[in-house]
Amino acid sequence: GQVWADAVGDWPEKRFSEIRLLAARAGIADSAQLLGGIEITTRPGWKTYWRAAGEAGLPPQFNWLSVENAEIPEILWPVPMRFVTDGLESYGYDDGVLLPFHIVPDDPTKPVRLHLQARYAVCLEICVPEQAELTLTVSPQATDSGPEAAAKLNRALQQVPRLQSGDAATALPLMIESVALVETASSAMLVVTARSQTGFVAPDLFVDGAGDFLFGMPEIALAADGAQASFTLPVSALVSGTSLKGQAARLTLTDQGAGIDYSTVISN
Numbered sequence: 001g002q003v004w005a006d007a008v009g010d011w012p013e014k015r016f017s018e019i020r021l022l023a024a025r026a027g028i029a030d031s032a033q034l035l036g037g038i039e040i041t042t043r044p045g046w047k048t049y050w051r052a053a054g055e056a057g058l059p060p061q062f063n064w065l066s067v068e069n070a071e072i073p074e075i076l077w078p079v080p081m082r083f084v085t086d087g088l089e090s091y092g093y094d095d096g097v098l099l100p101f102h103i104v105p106d107d108p109t110k111p112v113r114l115h116l117q118a119r120y121a122v123c124l125e126i127c128v129p130e131q132a133e134l135t136l137t138v139s140p141q142a143t144d145s146g147p148e149a150a151a152k153l154n155r156a157l158q159q160v161p162r163l164q165s166g167d168a169a170t171a172l173p174l175m176i177e178s179v180a181l182v183e184t185a186s187s188a189m190l191v192v193t194a195r196s197q198t199g200f201v202a203p204d205l206f207v208d209g210a211g212d213f214l215f216g217m218p219e220i221a222l223a224a225d226g227a228q229a230s231f232t233l234p235v236s237a238l239v240s241g242t243s244l245k246g247q248a249a250r251l252t253l254t255d256q257g258a259g260i261d262y263s264t265v266i267s268n
Helices: 148-158 165-173
Strands: 004-008 017-026 034-042 047-049 061-068 081-085 086-093 099-102 110-122 127-138 175-184 188-196 204-208 213-215 219-222 229-239 249-254 258-265
Touching: 017 127, 017 148, 034 047, 034 110, 034 148, 034 204, 099 148, 175 249, 175 258, 188 204, 188 249, 204 229, 204 258
Parallel strands: none
Antiparallel strands: 004 017, 017 034, 034 099, 047 086, 047 110, 061 110, 081 086, 110 127, 175 188, 188 229, 204 249, 213 229, 219 229, 249 258
């Protein structure tokens, strides 16, 4: 059978939120891989933000101060939600979030030590900036927390959008089919088509990574059978006279908690 080994960092005191590091691993003979996570818990009704926070949000900043006995982990982001407050959009999470990451120890017989600086915001009618320094030591025999951390981390990992790349994309439940830029003298639109194997229910599309550009709420047109969707997003340049053409962008397609993560270079 499987033996879960867990480690949970202490909760630092916070007024409006709590943040901690946690880690778990299955005690399987041929696998030294750990799952880690940054868990932000907010007061009921408060929200915190995605890596791209939109017009009205503040994106979190995480800085690994040190990682001992492992490579620096890549923090993964579960599917975000879209919020509209006084006509301004932001992207993030209700009542907190658990951001998972993989850890592969250099030496599985020795502890992994994590030291993270976190800056983030939580918002209701007002936004409160928070910051913390977090440490966590995960020993190879850590068995102090039972399976709770492992179960939470695996749930969070399932909420991370799956990468769409290459020929394997056709096997994904959601797929982005085309991305096109439509520019006129006075406006620019990004037009994206996508497919769902089971039929779209309430799809959304988030675009980030394109430097000095903001993308508005998409107009969404669904095919009669729900298998295809078209998204038209208004594009705003933060620097006048610049074009989105040739810019790299990262598209996150979501529907009912599932998601696809697709990187491309914008062309027309």
